[in-house]
Amino acid sequence: MARLPVYQRILEELLRSGTSTVSSELLGAAAQLNAAKVRKDLSLLGSFGTRGSGYDVAFLVEQIDRQLGLDREWAVVIAGIGNLGRALARSQGFAARNFRVAALVDTDPDIIGEQIDGVVVRHPDALPAIVEEVPLAIGVITTPGPVAQRVADLLVDAGVRSLLNFAPQVLEVPAGILLRYVDLSIELQVMSFYQARQMDDEAGASMPVIRSVGRSPGSAR
Amino acid sequence: MARLPVYQRILEELLRSGTSTVSSELLGAAAQLNAAKVRKDLSLLGSFGTRGSGYDVAFLVEQIDRQLGLDREWAVVIAGIGNLGRALARSQGFAARNFRVAALVDTDPDIIGEQIDGVVVRHPDALPAIVEEVPLAIGVITTPGPVAQRVADLLVDAGVRSLLNFAPQVLEVPAGILLRYVDLSIELQVMSFYQARQMDDEAGASMPVIRSVGRSPGSAR
DNA sequence: GTGTGTGAACTTGTTCACAGCG
DNA sequence: CGCTGTGAACAAGTTCACACAC
Numbered sequence: 001m002a003r004l005p006v007y008q009r010i011l012e013e014l015l016r017s018g019t020s021t022v023s024s025e026l027l028g029a030a031a032q033l034n035a036a037k038v039r040k041d042l043s044l045l046g047s048f049g050t051r052g053s054g055y056d057v058a059f060l061v062e063q064i065d066r067q068l069g070l071d072r073e074w075a076v077v078i079a080g081i082g083n084l085g086r087a088l089a090r091s092q093g094f095a096a097r098n099f100r101v102a103a104l105v106d107t108d109p110d111i112i113g114e115q116i117d118g119v120v121v122r123h124p125d126a127l128p129a130i131v132e133e134v135p136l137a138i139g140v141i142t143t144p145g146p147v148a149q150r151v152a153d154l155l156v157d158a159g160v161r162s163l164l165n166f167a168p169q170v171l172e173v174p175a176g177i178l179l180r181y182v183d184l185s186i187e188l189q190v191m192s193f194y195q196a197r198q199m200d201d202e203a204g205a206s207m208p209v210i211r212s213v214g215r216s217p218g219s220a221r
Numbered sequence: 222m223a224r225l226p227v228y229q230r231i232l233e234e235l236l237r238s239g240t241s242t243v244s245s246e247l248l249g250a251a252a253q254l255n256a257a258k259v260r261k262d263l264s265l266l267g268s269f270g271t272r273g274s275g276y277d278v279a280f281l282v283e284q285i286d287r288q289l290g291l292d293r294e295w296a297v298v299i300a301g302i303g304n305l306g307r308a309l310a311r312s313q314g315f316a317a318r319n320f321r322v323a324a325l326v327d328t329d330p331d332i333i334g335e336q337i338d339g340v341v342v343r344h345p346d347a348l349p350a351i352v353e354e355v356p357l358a359i360g361v362i363t364t365p366g367p368v369a370q371r372v373a374d375l376l377v378d379a380g381v382r383s384l385l386n387f388a389p390q391v392l393e394v395p396a397g398i399l400l401r402y403v404d405l406s407i408e409l410q411v412m413s414f415y416q417a418r419q420m421d422d423e424a425g426a427s428m429p430v431i432r433s434v435g436r437s438p439g440s441a442r
Numbered sequence: 443g444t445g446t447g448t449g450a451a452c453t454t455g456t457t458c459a460c461a462g463c464g
Numbered sequence: 465c466g467c468t469g470t471g472a473a474c475a476a477g478t479t480c481a482c483a484c485a486c
Contacts, residue, residue: 005410010391023445030391035445036479043447051446052486068410069417076409083311087304093389093405099413138412144313161419162412168314170231170251178415180408184314187401188297189226189289191359191383192320194399196290198382244467256467257457264469272463272468 003041004064006031011061023054075102075134077160079151080143081111081121084166088140089116102134103127107147124151127158138162145169224262225285227252232282244275296323296355298381300372301364302332302342305387309361310337323355324348328368345372348379359383366390 010030014022024038031038042048042055045063049055065071076099078085085104088094094101104121106112114121122130130136139155141148141163148167155163162178165171173179231251235243245259252259263269263276266284270276286292297320299306306325309315315322325342327333335342343351351357360376362369362384369388376384383399386392394400 002411004414005404005407006391008410009389009407025445032391034479036481037477039446040448040478047447049446050486051484052444054445067414069413070410072413072417074409074413074416083308084305087308088405090304091405093409096389097406097410099409137416138409162416164408164412168230168317170227170234170253176419178412178419180412182403182405182408183226184309184312184403185318186226186230187385187403188295188314188320188359189229189291189318190223191385191399191401192290192293192295193222193225193288195295195358195383196293198397198399246467255457257459258455260468261456261470268469270468273466274464275467 074137077103078140081106085142141165294319295358298324299361302327306363
């Protein structure tokens with residue numbers, strides 16, 4: 001369920017602020033969804049709530065972590081060390097959780113050998129060798145579009161099972177490989193779509209309907 | 222509809238390769254969804270297909286562009302000129318379509334004044350003045366989490382109607398403001414969730430194929 | 443009383459299947 | 465005859481409402 005990471009973030013925030021118990025109502029408010037949805041979601045992890053008081057925050061975090069597979073460490077490889085790849089390599093999003101940037105690859109000889117946060121950039125040809133050191137779980141593609149497919153193939157051949165694609169390119173991967181797109185251009189287009197509709201609505205209707213367009217993390221989100 | 226930008230990308234690819242007509246079956250295969258879905262989606266833009274032959278690629282692109290509001294230019298402001306903000310400012314995702322990076326803001330005095338692709342970084346206090354020059358449509362938040370809410374408030378006050386948030390922070394905005402999250406940490410967690418399940422399943426038999434595009438949003442997103 | 447867990451109603455989105463147009 | 469457009473069946477996801485545990 002795509003909402004679990006959202007709950008998680010909120011729960012950790014609560015933990016830091018010293019709250020030990022939370023109701024579905026509260027959690028829902030923070031996640032901007034209703035209490036029933038929260039309860040349904042959490043109930044399918046098991047019955048962890050206490051009727052009358054709510055959920056134990058620390059325990060819930062632990063359960064969600066386990067469910068998300070965050071009790072293991074995941075080795076991440078970033079392919080394409082341009083502006084975006086560099087930014088991601090340094091990003092806190094990886095470091096904060098059990099994701100470790102284990103490898104960086106690029107084809108540019110000027111970039112190979114460079115160190116980013118202690119990880120050396122290597123040539124994609126080294127992927128088989130890299131995998132022998134550390135089994136890579138997740139590949140992040142931040143190359144230009146035209147080479148993205150080739151890179152994806154290399155990563156899959158090297159044994160990577162999940163790909164997160166930032167390149168503006170629809171990729172083909174074998175069945176069984178998990179593929180997600182994070183596409184800036186698509187995000188922007190979706191936004192302009194809603195905004196255009198909003199403007200049209202305002203121009204057209206004599207009774208302007210305030211349309212609160214829902215947020216959506218992940219499915220994205 | 223969140224799939225329109227995906228169709229668009231494929232259609233433009235087809236245009237470049239000189240294809241002038243396309244069936245729902247083909248488009249579906251390229252977008253990794255079935256033909257019926259494609260037809261349903263396209264039918265609610267109007268009846269643009271020709272029975273027996275398919276859709277005219279160029280015409281379809283134009284219709285989708287109009288529907289997505291890409292026939293107008295959208296002024297984008299990026300708030301938070303760190304690694305990610307810089308990468309996005311230089312990104313092709315903006316330049317390629319009718320999104321123009323009209324302003325960059327940051328609070329760091331060392332960064333203010335810097336030029337990125339011809340746009341000068343200014344202080345957020347200048348937002349009202351910036352809006353007077355160019356009405357800003359979309360705000361992109363690439364600040365650290367803790368200041369994201371403040372920045373969002375500033376942007377909304379300045380008249381920005383849509384926000385794309387890269388900060389690891391759940392934001393609150395007034396009704397009527399469109400808010401989307403692109404959260405690396407959440408993307409990774411979703412991946413590890415599926416991958417963990419996949420590993421667990423492999424004791425069993427099935428190989429689930431999970432593919433997803435964009436996000437979410439939505440309430441997801 | 444308070445807040446979970448869950449069946450049952452409802453809504454939204456997807457797939458099927460086929461009539462009808464080019 | 466091929467492929468669209470669409471109603472009708474189906475599935476998934478969301479909300480409601482309430483019994484019941486604490």
